Amino acid sequence: MQGTRRRRGHADAVPARAMSEHRHPLVVAMAATSVAFHIWLIFSGLIPNLVSRPLHLLLALPWVFGVGVRGTAATRAVAAAIGVAGAAACIAVIVLRERLLDQYGSLVGAWQFVLAAVLLLVVLDMARRAVKPILPAVAVAVLAYGLLGDAIPGHWGHDPPPLDSFLGTLTIAEGGLWGELTGISATTVAPFLVLGALVAAGDAGEGFMALSKKLAGRYRAGSAKVEVVASALYGTISGSASANVASTGTITIPNMIRMGYPRQFAAAVEAVASSGGQIMPPVMGAGAFLMAEMLRVTYADIMVAAALPALLFFVAAWIGCHVYGHRLGLLGLPPEELPGWAHVARTAPFFLAPFGTLVTLLATTDMTPQFACVYAIVVAIVLLLIDDRGRVDLRRFAGRLARAAVDAAEQTAMIAAVIVCASIIVGVLQMTGLGVKITSAILSTAGDQVWLALALTAAACLALGMEVPTTAAFVICISVAGPALQRLGVPALDSHMFVFWYALLSTITPPVCGAVYIAAGIADTPWLPVAGTAMRLGIGLFWLPPAFIANPSLLRPDENLLLAVAAALKIGTAIALVSYAAIGTGPGRVAQRLVAAAAGAVLTFAIPL
Numbered sequence: 001m002q003g004t005r006r007r008r009g010h011a012d013a014v015p016a017r018a019m020s021e022h023r024h025p026l027v028v029a030m031a032a033t034s035v036a037f038h039i040w041l042i043f044s045g046l047i048p049n050l051v052s053r054p055l056h057l058l059l060a061l062p063w064v065f066g067v068g069v070r071g072t073a074a075t076r077a078v079a080a081a082i083g084v085a086g087a088a089a090c091i092a093v094i095v096l097r098e099r100l101l102d103q104y105g106s107l108v109g110a111w112q113f114v115l116a117a118v119l120l121l122v123v124l125d126m127a128r129r130a131v132k133p134i135l136p137a138v139a140v141a142v143l144a145y146g147l148l149g150d151a152i153p154g155h156w157g158h159d160p161p162p163l164d165s166f167l168g169t170l171t172i173a174e175g176g177l178w179g180e181l182t183g184i185s186a187t188t189v190a191p192f193l194v195l196g197a198l199v200a201a202g203d204a205g206e207g208f209m210a211l212s213k214k215l216a217g218r219y220r221a222g223s224a225k226v227e228v229v230a231s232a233l234y235g236t237i238s239g240s241a242s243a244n245v246a247s248t249g250t251i252t253i254p255n256m257i258r259m260g261y262p263r264q265f266a267a268a269v270e271a272v273a274s275s276g277g278q279i280m281p282p283v284m285g286a287g288a289f290l291m292a293e294m295l296r297v298t299y300a301d302i303m304v305a306a307a308l309p310a311l312l313f314f315v316a317a318w319i320g321c322h323v324y325g326h327r328l329g330l331l332g333l334p335p336e337e338l339p340g341w342a343h344v345a346r347t348a349p350f351f352l353a354p355f356g357t358l359v360t361l362l363a364t365t366d367m368t369p370q371f372a373c374v375y376a377i378v379v380a381i382v383l384l385l386i387d388d389r390g391r392v393d394l395r396r397f398a399g400r401l402a403r404a405a406v407d408a409a410e411q412t413a414m415i416a417a418v419i420v421c422a423s424i425i426v427g428v429l430q431m432t433g434l435g436v437k438i439t440s441a442i443l444s445t446a447g448d449q450v451w452l453a454l455a456l457t458a459a460a461c462l463a464l465g466m467e468v469p470t471t472a473a474f475v476i477c478i479s480v481a482g483p484a485l486q487r488l489g490v491p492a493l494d495s496h497m498f499v500f501w502y503a504l505l506s507t508i509t510p511p512v513c514g515a516v517y518i519a520a521g522i523a524d525t526p527w528l529p530v531a532g533t534a535m536r537l538g539i540g541l542f543w544l545p546p547a548f549i550a551n552p553s554l555l556r557p558d559e560n561l562l563l564a565v566a567a568a569l570k571i572g573t574a575i576a577l578v579s580y581a582a583i584g585t586g587p588g589r590v591a592q593r594l595v596a597a598a599a600g601a602v603l604t605f606a607i608p609l
Helices: 025-043 049-067 073-095 097-101 110-130 134-151 163-171 180-201 204-216 222-234 241-258 263-279 286-295 299-328 341-347 349-364 369-383 394-432 434-446 450-465 470-487 492-507 514-523 527-537 539-550 561-583 590-606
Strands: none
Touching (some): 025 049, 025 369, 049 110, 049 394, 073 097, 110 163, 163 394, 180 204, 180 286, 180 349, 180 369, 204 349, 222 263, 222 299, 241 514, 286 299, 286 470, 299 349, 299 492, 341 349, 394 434, 434 450, 434 470, 450 539, 492 539, 514 527, 527 539, 539 561, 539 590
């Protein structure tokens, strides 16, 4: 049935519960090995890239070709054989590292061509199994362009590359599979996934819900606003839209339906609020770590830039719920369902303590994000020992640690599948100059019109985000469109944030809208009406990227806090007007809604800050 149909989510949106039923000692041991390796990398000093990055891929392979495989014995055997071949190839790169370095990215001997072919095929199949087939299909198309581009006439063609150098750069050097993106996945993204899994394995969920109900439950459409606050809080540990839906939605959607909320509205609130996880500091989506490395700034700088836009996104969702509450006559939670402050005080530290540690260390010390993350991990592990009454249970502690390790290893593997495959695309773009050609095409189409270039970039992000995971969409789009925007005068930070936000749109925008599918499945309602409601509730995702381009101070509270707050207040008011225009409170108000939309546009774009 359409209402219960679910599609597989993007790797950026792998549910934390995915494959979590596996608690076999061997599975737990594999998970512990993966977690220990990625934490060890933080303290190990300068590990050669052709050691750490192949090991990162090697530890991800069992979760895609072993633990996660379903089907017949033959299907599992084929998957296992592919995984073993990939593992052997990774080990070969590690063992032969010094010899390969002396080859400067050029394959020598027939067996090295076999090695390169195995690595590329395994990575492509890994991405196909972990996410949709579109990402590896794009990678195959780009590889074909790299190999056959000399057959393309004119501007888009290029000189034929030597096959040994082309494949070697991608597979035995640091220009493809083992490039910078894979390094970020191994050394930066993975520790934060471990932190999120540890926090989620404890009583943080109860803390989220208790604080959310206390803050928002008494207002109009209280259950919907509870979901907005809960998802904002859950987004601090997740950075994954579908994980957010799967975790909080199983509680909040049934609660909203029980309170008499329409099913499509309940599902839409969950899908929209959960989509903010990838833009909510301190633990944002994997793309945020990539952005920090690409811009050569600290992750703390990205957190500061993302804070006000993320807050405004949830303000927009709150306002949308309020307008819908008037339109549908939705009330707040009954007083007896609101928790007391004593309960909030007992449960909130389970998520506030680790993230307070992380944010404090990032803000007040010179620690790298990875080292700050380790301290937060230690706090999170200690909190797994106790419940909200302060009772210690060692058996429960062991179970929580095992669950956290498995969830962290699974999510690390899914992110690795996406990023390593995307590294093929980026590597070919760099070798062939295709990115420069696309940049030139954008510039020639847009002329000197910045907003036309932004519109073209937004369309490309939305289209690509519908078919590949958010992280991959961000990497590909910023690689080709970022230089064009910067040549037209858009600062690098602004262009990266613009692309990052629009790559996220596919979580609620048809025809893909992964978060919508999951929420609609939980609510047992057709997904298409949910998507329509979600786009109106989530208008902040559409409105805010051009808003912070027009008001650059919004991304720079560290430079001028008063101006940034003024911009936030102005844009928040504009979003309230635009939300009213998009949703309305009933029929016969067309003129009022048009005036509200016009006023919102004037506030946003005619009065830049």
